[in-house]
Amino acid sequence: GENVEQHPSTLSVQEGDSAVIKCTYSDSASNYFPWYKQELGKGPQLIIDIRSNVGEKKDQRIAVTLNKTAKHFSLHITETQPEDSAVYFCAASRDGGSQGNLIFGKGTKLSVKP
Amino acid sequence: KAGVTQTPRYLIKTRGQQVTLSCSPISGHRSVSWYQQTPGQGLQFLFEYFSETQRNKGNFPGRFSGRQFSNSRSEMNVSTLELGDSALYLCASSLEVGTDTQYFGPGTRLTVL
Numbered sequence: 001g002e003n004v005e006q007h008p009s010t011l012s013v014q015e016g017d018s019a020v021i022k023c024t025y026s027d028s029a030s031n032y033f034p035w036y037k038q039e040l041g042k043g044p045q046l047i048i049d050i051r052s053n054v055g056e057k058k059d060q061r062i063a064v065t066l067n068k069t070a071k072h073f074s075l076h077i078t079e080t081q082p083e084d085s086a087v088y089f090c091a092a093s094r095d096g097g098s099q100g101n102l103i104f105g106k107g108t109k110l111s112v113k114p
Numbered sequence: 115k116a117g118v119t120q121t122p123r124y125l126i127k128t129r130g131q132q133v134t135l136s137c138s139p140i141s142g143h144r145s146v147s148w149y150q151q152t153p154g155q156g157l158q159f160l161f162e163y164f165s166e167t168q169r170n171k172g173n174f175p176g177r178f179s180g181r182q183f184s185n186s187r188s189e190m191n192v193s194t195l196e197l198g199d200s201a202l203y204l205c206a207s208s209l210e211v212g213t214d215t216q217y218f219g220p221g222t223r224l225t226v227l
Contacts, residue, residue: 034215043118043204043218044157089157101147101159101170102206102216 002027004092006105013080014113021108023090024072030092033073034102035064038087047088048075080112116141118207118219126225132193135222139186139207145169146188147216148180151202160203163188164210192224200226 003026013019025033031052036044050057050064050073057064061080066073077084087109091102119138127133139146148160159172163182180190186207192199202221208214 036218041220043220046215046217049215091157101162101172102149102157103159104157106156 002030002092002094002103004090004103004105006090006108008108009106010109010111012111012113015080015082017080019075019077019080019084019110019112021075021088021090021110022072023074023092023105024070025092025103026071027092027094028068028071030094032093033064033066034091035062035075036089036091038089038107044089077110080110082112082114085110085112118205118217120203120205120219120222122222123220124223124225126227127195128227129195129197131195132191133195133224134189134191135203135205135224137188137190137205137207137219139188139205140217143207143209143217144186145208145210145214146182146186147206147208148188148190149204149206149218150174151204151221152200157204160190195226197226200224 006023034049035047037047038044048062048064050066061078063076087107089107090105093102121136145164147162149157151157161180162170166182177193182188204221206216206218208216
């Protein structure tokens with residue numbers, strides 16, 4: 001089955017710097033890759049997602065890139081702010097009707113220091 | 115539009131008991147998935163329901179079960195609770211099955227003593 005590896009497990013940056021989180025997946029049939037942000041005491045919140053027919057997607061300070069050949073995708077956060085501090089999860093899944101369950105990485109705890 | 119709601123938010127049970135958790139999806143969403151989140155195992159898929167039918171199931175024992183009602187609301191049940199069942203149980207809804215975007219609720223924190 002699908003396996004998603006996420007690195008690093010913790011990341012500390014200064015406010016204003018960029019943060020990059022990387023994930024690799026094993027199932028070449030996976031075609032949907034969302035990123036979630038989870039704050040303490042809350043459920044995961046979707047921040048951006050990308051499908052396999054696109055190589056890059058950007059939404060303000062957040063961007064995601066996908067390399068299907070290498071089977072890895074990355075989250076880029078620019079001009080980080082203290083409110084970006086949270087745990088970030090990458091996930092992968094594939095079409096196929098009953099194959100829609102998300103396989104998550106172990107998460108990255110991002111700390112943005114003012 | 116209201117988000118995914120889960121009740122109760124917190125629950126304390128003892129070993130051997132059973133528990134039922136409830137999830138109301140976003141209005142118009144017909145697919146509901148359940149996930150278990152623990153510090154050791156992370157987020158793990160439990161099952162997915164669409165049109166009152168279980169479409170997909172994760173690798174969990176039969177003590178974990180669920181159902182979906184005609185209004186798309188879903189419940190999950192855990193019987194004969196074990197200490198290791200202590201976790202945050204998350205419900206996510208999406209418009210359809212497959213790779214539609216999933217939106218998560220706040221979760222139910224279950225503690226088994």
